[in-house]
Amino acid sequence: MAANPPVHPTPTRPTIYDVAERAGVSKSLVSLVLRGAPHVSAGRRQAVLSAIDELGYRPSRAASALASQRTRSVGVLIDDFRNPWFVELLTGLRSVLDPAGYTVSVADFQLEAASGRNPVDGFLAQHADALVLAAEPDPSLLRDVGAPVVVAGVRELGPGTLPAADVVAGDDECGGELATRHLLGLGRERIGHLSGRGGPAAHRRRGYEKAMREAGLAPLVTGAAGGTTEQDGYAAALALLAERPDVSAIVAANDVMAVGALAALRERGLAVPAEVAVVGYDNSPLAAYRYLDLTTVDPRSREIGAEAARTLLTRLENPDAPRRRALLEPSLVIRASTRTA
Amino acid sequence: MAANPPVHPTPTRPTIYDVAERAGVSKSLVSLVLRGAPHVSAGRRQAVLSAIDELGYRPSRAASALASQRTRSVGVLIDDFRNPWFVELLTGLRSVLDPAGYTVSVADFQLEAASGRNPVDGFLAQHADALVLAAEPDPSLLRDVGAPVVVAGVRELGPGTLPAADVVAGDDECGGELATRHLLGLGRERIGHLSGRGGPAAHRRRGYEKAMREAGLAPLVTGAAGGTTEQDGYAAALALLAERPDVSAIVAANDVMAVGALAALRERGLAVPAEVAVVGYDNSPLAAYRYLDLTTVDPRSREIGAEAARTLLTRLENPDAPRRRALLEPSLVIRASTRTA
DNA sequence: ATGAAAGCGCTAACAA
DNA sequence: TTGTTAGCGCTTTCAT
Numbered sequence: 097m098a099a100n101p102p103v104h105p106t107p108t109r110p111t112i113y114d115v116a117e118r119a120g121v122s123k124s125l126v127s128l129v130l131r132g133a134p135h136v137s138a139g140r141r142q143a144v145l146s147a148i149d150e151l152g153y154r155p156s157r158a159a160s161a162l163a164s165q166r167t168r169s170v171g172v173l174i175d176d177f178r179n180p181w182f183v184e185l186l187t188g189l190r191s192v193l194d195p196a197g198y199t200v201s202v203a204d205f206q207l208e209a210a211s212g213r214n215p216v217d218g219f220l221a222q223h224a225d226a227l228v229l230a231a232e233p234d235p236s237l238l239r240d241v242g243a244p245v246v247v248a249g250v251r252e253l254g255p256g257t258l259p260a261a262d263v264v265a266g267d268d269e270c271g272g273e274l275a276t277r278h279l280l281g282l283g284r285e286r287i288g289h290l291s292g293r294g295g296p297a298a299h300r301r302r303g304y305e306k307a308m309r310e311a312g313l314a315p316l317v318t319g320a321a322g323g324t325t326e327q328d329g330y331a332a333a334l335a336l337l338a339e340r341p342d343v344s345a346i347v348a349a350n351d352v353m354a355v356g357a358l359a360a361l362r363e364r365g366l367a368v369p370a371e372v373a374v375v376g377y378d379n380s381p382l383a384a385y386r387y388l389d390l391t392t393v394d395p396r397s398r399e400i401g402a403e404a405a406r407t408l409l410t411r412l413e414n415p416d417a418p419r420r421r422a423l424l425e426p427s428l429v430i431r432a433s434t435r436t437a
Numbered sequence: 438m439a440a441n442p443p444v445h446p447t448p449t450r451p452t453i454y455d456v457a458e459r460a461g462v463s464k465s466l467v468s469l470v471l472r473g474a475p476h477v478s479a480g481r482r483q484a485v486l487s488a489i490d491e492l493g494y495r496p497s498r499a500a501s502a503l504a505s506q507r508t509r510s511v512g513v514l515i516d517d518f519r520n521p522w523f524v525e526l527l528t529g530l531r532s533v534l535d536p537a538g539y540t541v542s543v544a545d546f547q548l549e550a551a552s553g554r555n556p557v558d559g560f561l562a563q564h565a566d567a568l569v570l571a572a573e574p575d576p577s578l579l580r581d582v583g584a585p586v587v588v589a590g591v592r593e594l595g596p597g598t599l600p601a602a603d604v605v606a607g608d609d610e611c612g613g614e615l616a617t618r619h620l621l622g623l624g625r626e627r628i629g630h631l632s633g634r635g636g637p638a639a640h641r642r643r644g645y646e647k648a649m650r651e652a653g654l655a656p657l658v659t660g661a662a663g664g665t666t667e668q669d670g671y672a673a674a675l676a677l678l679a680e681r682p683d684v685s686a687i688v689a690a691n692d693v694m695a696v697g698a699l700a701a702l703r704e705r706g707l708a709v710p711a712e713v714a715v716v717g718y719d720n721s722p723l724a725a726y727r728y729l730d731l732t733t734v735d736p737r738s739r740e741i742g743a744e745a746a747r748t749l750l751t752r753l754e755n756p757d758a759p760r761r762r763a764l765l766e767p768s769l770v771i772r773a774s775t776r777t778a
Numbered sequence: 779a780t781g782a783a784a785g786c787g788c789t790a791a792c793a794a
Numbered sequence: 795t796t797g798t799t800a801g802c803g804c805t806t807t808c809a810t
Contacts, residue, residue: 109583111787122797127789135795157562158502159787162802167499177524178722186518186548194552199559201542207527211535218540221498242450326726352726359727381519385667385693386700388728452803463781468805476779500803503786 110151119147169199171219175231177204188401244411248404262420264404266395271426272303275375284345288316290332292324297349329356351376373434389432451492460488510540512560516572518545529742546572585752589745603761605745607736612767613644616716625686629657631673633665638690670697692717714775730773
């Protein structure tokens with residue numbers, strides 16, 4: 097069939113060829129200018145730059161990736177977009193990846209899994225140069241990852257997983273201790289803990305238990321087999337109150353669980369912090385809401401992100417460097433939920 | 438120079454060539470199998486499939502994008518990762534884009550802007566076939582977007598922007614009315630509104646004002662020049678209370694602002710909902726927290742996402758189809774913050 | 779139903 | 795300092 101002449105002059109995007117022609121140079125020179133090569137004469141560089149501008153040229157990542165076998169991009173796998181702790185992590189990551197010329201693309205583990213896709217595969221198909229895991233993924237997802245992986249924010253992966261990955265995380269055990277000792281320092285002794293499944297929760301729980309034992313007190317944990325949402329926090333708090341109606345303080349495995357606990361306490365007519373003090377974990381935006389004003393452990397997610405990025409860059413330069421494993425020390429943010437007069 | 442033999446057997450990923458060789462067919466056939474072409478004999482198809490499996494082959498998106506000039510990917514630009522309304526939107530988008538074989542990649546406008554990058558450029562460089570804007574972006578970012586754009590969730594762009602974009606959004610004006618009429622139906626008459634900058638807030642405000650006028654009441658709006666965060670909500674609520682200490686209900690431009698208002702009301706010793714009823718907007722996860730239990734307008738973000746995706750697919754098939762502009766009707770979710778008795 | 783061959787837009791030696 | 799020249803891995807006519 098005869099092709100109809102296109103109605104609009106085919107808006108095919110300009111290539112280096114077009115730029116080169118317009119600037120009166122070769123494509124290689126254009127490529128050099130784009131990559132900021134050092135030995136290009138000012139005149140030619142300027143010519144190329146204006147040609148780029150006039151044509152509205154944008155380099156094709158696909159072509160560049162194909163030719164160079166690298167994308168200068170890193171894939172970041174977030175645990176769950178609904179838990180906004182990742183925003184700070186991302187900010188930290190970008191603060192070092194951006195200046196280094198890397199692009200970051202993010203995906204949400206929950207969402208991907210819900211679609212029946214393997215998010216790691218997705219990044220690999222996109223030729224991400226490296227992966228950041230801000231999640232505790234199923235080990236099976238990680239077989240044959242050819243790219244360097246940094247686990248950020250989660251202290252440990254399941255047994256046998258990814259021995260080669262670098263890890264940059266908050267010291268959750270220390271954080272659990274910190275929260276508990278704060279409460280002990282306030283004179284509270286009947287301190288319960290709301291926990292959940294998964295590595296981070298387990299470490300936080302361990303910290304709580306350690307602090308309790310060292311104070312000669314018996315730990316009391318609920319919810320350890322459940323999830324870590326607001327609803328789970330609510331349920332775990334009810335369980336705690338049922339088992340020990342006289343609790344005087346609660347350490348939650350994260351901020352949203354702490355909010356769930358607030359609801360349970362209100363239902364039982366217990367005043368916070370007067371009768372029961374509450375500490376969360378994550379220092380999420382939630383904890384700072386005036387209406388909640390939650391004391392919380394700050395894992396310093398932004399710094400974790402920055403450090404993870406640095407680790408990544410190092411690993412990219414030197415694939416055989418020894419495995420890195422950094423634990424950042426958390427700090428405590430004291431707010432109204434533990435402030436007694 | 439003589440190439441040193443690589444220390445590790447170069448772990449170069451397999452290509453269609455490798456697959457073809459192993460399966461004893463041509464590269465073209467492999468490509469056909471990958472694309473699910475109809476006229477391939479079962480035997481060869483099987484051979485190719487097992488070769489793929491044995492080799493752990495993953496197609497290179499870069500090569501495919503370059504050769505086919507399409508990526509089957511759409512870029513989604515989120516307003517702000519901190520406001521989790523986008524999660525439902527994304528879920529809706531993916532519910533139709535996934536089955537259609539499209540990949541979605543997301544970026545956060547705030548984060549990108551903070552890095553001094555143009556997020557739209559980023560998507561374009563990645564060869565996204567189309568863009569979804571779940572934000573109200575600066576018009577200047579959108580010059581020369583060669584790809585179809587669908588604006589999702591935000592009703593209107595600034596003047597003169599992107600006349601060619603399709604729009605799928607919630608009817609925010611209707612939502613504002615809905616919230617206000619609900620309060621009026623409860624017998625409240627001294628209803629104030631907390632507003633903020635930007636299109637969505639403006640529409641919601643208009644709905645509130647309309648409902649008030651139709652009820653013969655004088656609207657009272659604060660915060661219209663400010664932001665839309667929890668802090669802004671707190672400040673706007675204080676301003677409202679200063680101007681009209683006897684308010685009996687508050688409509689907030691979104692859920693986080695409503696939470697800010699709760700704090701202000703508590704500070705003033707006003708009981709919710711007994712003395713002051715509060716309505717939010719977005720039906721975000723926040724509103725469902727038991728401790729907050731906020732009546733809120735549900736824009737039906739998931740459906741907006743699905744509809745936006747359908748619109749996108751249509752546009753991709755037919756670039757010259759007439760511009761689409763759909764407004765979904767919001768509904769009200771009634772919770773404790775307006776439940777009297 | 780299957781194969782051959784010509785690119786897609788760019789990078790990276792190498793040559794000049 | 796700049797130009798030439800091969801590909802990178804895949805898609806896509808066009809033959810067969």
